[in-house]
Amino acid sequence: MELYYMRAISAFGIFTIHATGGFALYSQFSSKVMHLSTFLNQFFRFGTPVFMMLSGFVLFYNYRIPEEFDAKKFYKKKAVYLILPYIIWAIGYFLFKAYLYRIPVGENWFGGLIKDILLGNTFSHLYFIFLIVQFYILFPLFIKYLSNSMINKPVKTFISIFVLQAALLIYEFYFKVPTNIAIFKFIDEYYWKTAMGWFYYFLTGGIIGYHYDKFVEMVEKHIKKIGIIYILSAAFFLGEVYLNIYTNNNMSEFEKYGSIRPMNMIYGLTTFTVLVWVTRRIKDMDKSSVRLLKSFGTYSLGVYFAHPMVLEFIKQKLMANFPRWIGYGRLSSFLIIYALGWILTTGLVFLIALFEPRWLLIGRVPKLVIREKKKLEETKR
Template identity: 25%
Template sequence: MMNKSGLQKKRENIPELQLVRAFAILGVLSVHSTSYASTAMVGSNYFFLYNFMNIFMKYGTPTFIFLSSFVLFYNYYERPLTKELIGGFFKKRMLFIIIPYIVFSALYFGLLHMLHYQDRSLQDTVESFIGKLLTGKAYTHLYFVFISIQFYVLFPIILWLFKKVPLLTRWAIPIGLAVQWAFVLLNKYYWQVPNKGSWSLSYMAYFMLGACIGIYYPKLKGWLILSRDNTTWSRMIGWIVLWTCWATAGLTHVYLYYNYRLYGTMYNSTLYELMWNLHTYLGTLTLLQLAFVVYRKAPRGLTSTLERLGALSFGIYLIHPFFLLLYRQYPPLSGSPIISHIWYAGGFIFALCCSWIVVALTVRYVPFSWILFGNISKTKRSHTRREKSFVTIEKQ
């Protein structure tokens, strides 16, 4: 969009996106810190809580993919598609995503090698590392970065198509759902691709949802922001339907795994896929709406803390499994249920706090910290909150 002088008009900053990132990283940490407890504590009276935290919080990775797409299309769709633009895009991703991915893949691979594979030959070690690096398998959580890289490769192509045929932008959501579910069903009945969750087609619905909202955000903003000023009967009904469907899907998703883990009840795999998709897909929108409410209504200290957590979320995502691994080397010696509950809760707190401190200090004091943790955006707030907030939303 151009202004009267012919220059491109700068798009509105959206500081609430940092809060959504904060919600997403808290979800990731919840899932990972309860991964052991969700099976080890089956006999506990509080198993339902561990299962809930492990399943209901699975919105983290899909939300990050949605946010990444939202930001990319929000920033790039109105800009002329030139070689310089695409070149700059890939340069940023190389520096701030791919290099940290390679570094952490090497670090985690080396750590696992020292712990479990010291007798492996050099040739087998090198071949194994290259294979894992090229498939996102150097450590369990790095598949997300691998997926993101795939989407970065696809992004210029999809952007070109949307700009070439603007009508496609209106069909972005059904296209994304169709592509994702075509992959799911074809893989189930024909392909049986191993580790399908490491391929971008498994998350295409989230990517296209982010694209649609990023492109049409100025028109959709009134519907996304829950406030008295924005309320109409049609919007209120839409909000109620959205939140009701999200909660229903999320609790059903939790229930399926509760029955499976506790009683061994098996359901059709497509049902698990459907509930996960509904739960996390609708969750991206509810989290976005929640972020607008929290940013506007919560105490400034809380929102500032969440903003900083969101800004550091990529680095925290990369390093937190190391602290979980370290923490789990020292399980409680006592068999007391209370001690066990405290220990599992401590894993979440330990991973969050240690990761946050290390990333924050590294970014602040270590030169070239982007090699490890990418481009950490700076957040500034004014006393008037939204009216004069400045946040660079093109993070990573």
């Protein structure tokens, strides 16, 4: 299925966001490296929304008959193959930060570590695990109260969740004002890392999962129109950022243009749709590049866990040891860190995938198989 390829592209997108952020913010304004890193950073902002849609797609697709959902078996599998690897990586990032940034360990470090693990705060990208676990907890309720509507009234259900999500995100992004009302303060502070800020993507993926054959048929029939909508949505999505940059003549507000903003509801969905069309055309190709792309998708959870650690280590070591040649202001530095970061990240994950206890770090995935010489010789005969 094209799922693996979409995961690979999304994982690469999330890697790109984290690889480019520092260059977009700290390079000389209007320099080549600023323009390139800003474009890549924003273009790949579909990564997290598509990942979230894929998560909803897989769950609802696998449990199209709600009665087949076995809560005990489901949560046991998630605890072993997601939560346990997450805890190990979270502890690893705690130690990594203490080593790399020379952060002293305080007296109450253990309590702080437990709190950070529970809230996904050990490192910036780990909030996604905290977020996806919320949807796993809510999934039985979605099946019980929403599956019937998602199956029998998909368009109406989609419009409803779109309007509700858009109302929240538009308010938070454009109209939010300081308040002392507890419930609104909580929403303002945590919406971006809780189910209330992402339910549109998860449930939209679920609707597509329930009606995948019809969805594919629609995509194949109207791909030209969908392509035009995708280009327009990408133009508006990127244009919003560039308008702000050149209006202010600086990058002071760049960080607010993250993945969770109203325009990504359209951009993320149209990208998901286009990726379905594209990956359906490459999945059966017998090419090494396509097989490699599938491998990236197979081990995408490992890529997600590992890439910030690899990127930060590379940046710290290169910039500290070679400040005259490596820095945020140089295009060559960006290309070196970007390429080296991806190669080392995937290399590390593939190395882990060679060993039996791989599930402790990268989840429930097959062992990476490297062709043996004997097999190669047999194919030549």
